[in-house]
Amino acid sequence: MSKLIITRMPWKESLLECCVLLEDNRPVEFLINPVGQASFIGDIYVGKVEKIQKNIGAAFVAVKPDMTCYFPLSEEKYLIYARQRNGNPPLRVGDEILVQISKEAIKTKLPSVTANLSLTGEYLVFTSGKKKIGFSTKLSGESKLRLQQWLQELLPDNPAKNTPDFGIIVRTNAEDASMEAFRKEFLEMSNTYRKCIDNGKMRTCYSRLYQKDSFVASVLKEVYKDELEEIVTDQADAIQLVKNLLPDDICQTRYYQDPLLPLYKLYSLESVLEELTHEKVWLKSGGFLVIQQTEAFVSIDVNTGKNTEKKKSSELFRKVNLEAAKEIARQLRLRNLSGAILIDFVNMENQDHIDELFHVFQKCLRKDRVKTRAIDITPLHIMEVTRQKIRKPLMEQLSVKSPEKSSNEMPKKY
Numbered sequence: 001m002s003k004l005i006i007t008r009m010p011w012k013e014s015l016l017e018c019c020v021l022l023e024d025n026r027p028v029e030f031l032i033n034p035v036g037q038a039s040f041i042g043d044i045y046v047g048k049v050e051k052i053q054k055n056i057g058a059a060f061v062a063v064k065p066d067m068t069c070y071f072p073l074s075e076e077k078y079l080i081y082a083r084q085r086n087g088n089p090p091l092r093v094g095d096e097i098l099v100q101i102s103k104e105a106i107k108t109k110l111p112s113v114t115a116n117l118s119l120t121g122e123y124l125v126f127t128s129g130k131k132k133i134g135f136s137t138k139l140s141g142e143s144k145l146r147l148q149q150w151l152q153e154l155l156p157d158n159p160a161k162n163t164p165d166f167g168i169i170v171r172t173n174a175e176d177a178s179m180e181a182f183r184k185e186f187l188e189m190s191n192t193y194r195k196c197i198d199n200g201k202m203r204t205c206y207s208r209l210y211q212k213d214s215f216v217a218s219v220l221k222e223v224y225k226d227e228l229e230e231i232v233t234d235q236a237d238a239i240q241l242v243k244n245l246l247p248d249d250i251c252q253t254r255y256y257q258d259p260l261l262p263l264y265k266l267y268s269l270e271s272v273l274e275e276l277t278h279e280k281v282w283l284k285s286g287g288f289l290v291i292q293q294t295e296a297f298v299s300i301d302v303n304t305g306k307n308t309e310k311k312k313s314s315e316l317f318r319k320v321n322l323e324a325a326k327e328i329a330r331q332l333r334l335r336n337l338s339g340a341i342l343i344d345f346v347n348m349e350n351q352d353h354i355d356e357l358f359h360v361f362q363k364c365l366r367k368d369r370v371k372t373r374a375i376d377i378t379p380l381h382i383m384e385v386t387r388q389k390i391r392k393p394l395m396e397q398l399s400v401k402s403p404e405k406s407s408n409e410m411p412k413k414y
Contacts, residue, residue, distance in 0.1 A: 002021055002028075003231070005269070026330075027334060028334065028367075033397075041212065042212030042218070043212055044099070044200070045206065047097055052093060058072055058073060059071045069110055070111070070113070071114075075116060078115040081096065081201075082096035082098060082201055106392055106393075121188075123177050124189055126190070129167070139175055143175045196210045217241055229252070232256055276395075281327065287305045288305045300328055321346055325345075329364035332385075344382055354377060371388040373385065
């Protein structure tokens with residue numbers, strides 16, 4: 001079971017909104033947002049194609065006069081145009097299209113946009129490009145059958161009459177949903193989706209058609225409710241959000257009030273955040289990790305360190321590697337590391353131990369809500385891992401100061 005802490009805390013010259021997920025009283029996710037800094041992930045715009053570079057399979061689409069984004073041409077098949085066109089010619093410069101910001105700008109890379117528009121609710125995700133009905137792999141077979149039946153009853157209410165013009169993904173959180181709550185969200189989301197698409201075909205270039213939820217609201221929708229035991233917050237607006245978004249019987253909600261001991265100090269969040277800024281992470285066995293973010297990939301080195309146990313080297317290496325695998329999976333979530341990740345475990349000669357390590361690590365990665373996959377172990381004993389890029393890495397977010405005033409304006413440079 002897990003616990004979600006929602007609070008604000010000072011950090012150097014910034015004030016941070018924090019959503020910290022605890023499992024067995026240990027932080028496993030540390031999501032932050034500098035107060036007053038707008039995030040545009042999930043927002044839908046009428047964008048304008050500025051440039052097409054077929055040699056790299058990309059187009060560059062402006063969603064504001066001063067904000068250009070990367071668009072993969074592989075998604076041309078999902079395009080919804082803001083202006084009527086004769087036939088379906090290839091994308092061209094000057095076209096106005098509906099796009100959704102899918103990734104933030106990271107270092108030298110532009111933000112990315114997608115033509116497969118999606119709206120995310122607590123139980124459902126609506127998509128414009130992939131018009132299929134899918135279910136979370138974490139749902140049981142019995143739950144899938146029940147939820148599928150509910151959808152079949154709801155779809156006839158849709159003007160498309162059983163052939164919806166959108167795709168639906170049923171999320172893990174739907175497992176414990178009541179039919180009334182499920183139906184309510186379906187009708188609200190289908191209405192919002194159609195308004196967004198219909199308005200997009202008529203609105204002027206650079207119009208924002210849809211704005212994603214606030215930072216805290218988006219976290220509340222993303223977290224797995226069936227594993228959540230308690231939400232603790234000292235923010236009155238967060239209490240109201242929880243009441244609006246979550247059924248009363250999902251988990252316990254506690255409003256913490258103590259002027260002498262702030263919530264972030266009660267859970268030592270400052271110390272946790274400070275540790276996450278360091279490259280070295282110590283393991284209980286005496287071994288340690290060195291985590292380094294390069295321009296191209298994340299490098300993680302596993303070392304035996306101070307471990308002085310009198311065991312055979314093969315057994316010692318096995319123990320350190322297994323402990324490291326669990327901690328690395330946790331650190332990826334805490335630091336929000338993504339992209340290509342290369343892990344140099346302590347070399348092991350025993351193939352059974354290597355196979356065990358790979359399977360244990362895969363099991364640990366399944367707890368991550370962000371799509372993460374262990375690919376293989378190379379002949380040089382380097383484990384290759386990929387983790388989907390969505391938000392900026394924690395260290396990059398911490399380097400941004402909070403604006404003095406809240407602003408919804410776009411950054412002028414990317």
